[in-house]
Amino acid sequence: xxxxxxxxxxxxxxxxxxxxxxxxxxxxxxxxxxxxxxxxxxxxxxxxxxxxxxxxxxxxxxxxxxxxxxxxxxxxxxxxxxxxxxxxxxxxxxxxxxxxxxxxxxxxxxxxxxxxxxxxxxxxxxxxxxxxxxxxxxxxx
Numbered sequence: 001x002x003x004x005x006x007x008x009x010x011x012x013x014x015x016x017x018x019x020x021x022x023x024x025x026x027x028x029x030x031x032x033x034x035x036x037x038x039x040x041x042x043x044x045x046x047x048x049x050x051x052x053x054x055x056x057x058x059x060x061x062x063x064x065x066x067x068x069x070x071x072x073x074x075x076x077x078x079x080x081x082x083x084x085x086x087x088x089x090x091x092x093x094x095x096x097x098x099x100x101x102x103x104x105x106x107x108x109x110x111x112x113x114x115x116x117x118x119x120x121x122x123x124x125x126x127x128x129x130x131x132x133x134x135x136x137x138x139x140x141x
Contacts (some may be wrong), residue, residue, distance in 0.1 A: 013047075014073045017093055017096060020140050021072060024098045029075035043130060044077055045098040045139070046070030048091060050129045055083070070097060079131045089138060090136035096140040101131040 026043045047072050055064040066081040105127050112120045
């Protein structure tokens with residue numbers, strides 16, 4: 001069965017993203033999620049899918065942070081961008097970016113109290129890794 005025009009366009013887009021980011025990155029999102037460890041430094045990239053600037057949600061601009069979801073065609077990554085970097089760039093949804101940063105996963109601990117009033121602490125490592133940005137640049141619009 002031949003590909004539809006939409007499928008052909010998607011294949012072109014995937015090839016464009018991979019060809020654009022591959023020379024610059026150390027790993028794709030899949031490898032980062034499966035093989036990286038807390039505090040590893042990685043260079044990743046992808047097409048910007050979502051941008052959430054907390055400055056629009058809070059009054060204290062000192063607490064502002066920008067969350068950017070990128071798609072590298074193998075998966076998505078959440079990159080956390082300090083405003084000092086973000087404000088120097090003109091990045092929009094659909095742009096292709098390259099970012100270097102530190103891999104991290106917020107610690108999530110749940111305490112359960114039994115009927116015998118015993119506390120059981122369970123550490124959960126099911127959240128995906130995020131990238132805390134040290135540098136970021138746009139490579140394509």
